[in-house]
Every structure is written in C-alpha cells, then in structure tokens.
C-alpha cells in the first residue's frame with residue numbers, strides 16, 4: 564500500500580482560520596511538550612513524544628500558525644485495522660477555531676490509508692470539550708474503564724466505524 568503522501572498543506576478551518584498541516588519532526592518536540600504541559604494533568608514526557616514521533620511518522624501530525632506549532636494529534640495503527648487516536652491537544656490560545664476538528668479528520672484519513680477500518684480513543688469522563696468534538700465527528704461511547712488515569716479518573720472508550 565502507498566504511504567501517506569501529505570508533505571505540507573494549508574487548510575482553512577470551518578471557522579475561517581488558516582493553518583498549515585504537516586508530519587511531525589523530532590525538532591518539534593519542545594513546542595509540542597509545551598502544549599502538552601499546559602493541556603494535561605499527566606503530560607507525556609518528551610522522551611515518549613520522541614518515541615511516538617519516530618514510530619508513527621505518518622500519523623503524528625502538527626498544525627502550524629505563523630511558523631509556530633499550535634496543535635498536534637497522534638494516531639497509532641493497531642492490529643492493522645484499528646486507528647487508535649492516543650493524543651490531541653491545541654494550544655489554549657487557539658482553541659475553538661476548528662483546529663482540533665481538522666487534525667482529527669486528517670489523522671483519521673492518514674490511518675485509513677494505512678488500513679484502519681475503525682477508530683478508537685479514550686477520554687476522561689470530565690473532559691466535556693473533547694467528548695463534544697468526538698461526538699461531532701461521529702464517535703460513540705461504547706464503554707467506561709474505571710481508574711484509567713493515574714489520578715483515579717475513569718475514561719470513556721469511544722469508537723467510530725469507517726462508513
């Protein structure tokens with residue numbers, strides 16, 4: 564199968580915001596970690612982000628605005644058919660501009676090109692913004708895993724089948 568061919572592409576979000584999408588490179592990790600730290604209670608450490616960038620070059624996608632990274636999404640293909648979206652974050656100053664939606668659509672397209680026929684993710688039960696985004700994209704809650712996060716919070720498991 565052909566690899567995912569996007570090099571760099573400019574996209575206008577549903578809210579009229581223009582961003583550039585491209586695959587991650589290792590030099591992006593400090594900026595990504597900065598967004599990660601302000602977005603999560605339990606941020607992925609830079610070493611893990613580096614490993615994910617190395618192993619998932621085609622499905623770790625960043626969004627740039629004015630040459631700065633403003634968001635990213637990380638997808639992992641599991642068992643050849645499941646597109647697992649393991650992380651997405653947008654810098655707080657750039658939320659609600661449609662960037663999360665664009666990144667989700669882009670990573671699902673990239674995972675689909677690699678063979679994914681369904682998508683899966685986990686989300687904190689308290690994370691209403693993310694749940695709204697995923698439901699808007701057609702994800703459904705199919706389960707709950709108690710004590711999933713290190714602080715004891717449960718997650719919803721959400722899935723979307725590719726139509």
Ligand SMILES: CC(C)(COP(=O)(O)OP(=O)(O)OC[C@H]1O[C@@H](n2cnc3c(N)ncnc32)[C@H](O)[C@@H]1OP(=O)(O)O)[C@@H](O)C(=O)NCCC(=O)NCCS
Pocket residue numbers: 602603650651652653654657658659660661662663664665685686687690691692693695696697699
């Ligand atoms: C969740 C997150 C990635 C959304 O990114 P975003 O770029 O702000 O999302 P978008 O602008 O593309 O929003 C698309 C839709 O999602 C829903 N949504 C997004 N943020 C929302 C919020 N705060 N409250 C309610 N709905 C929200 C809305 O339906 C929105 O459409 P609308 O703005 O026309 O109402 C962002 O809030 C974030 O980075 N949060 C911190 C990290 C995080 O929680 N990641 C998810 C881990 S599972």
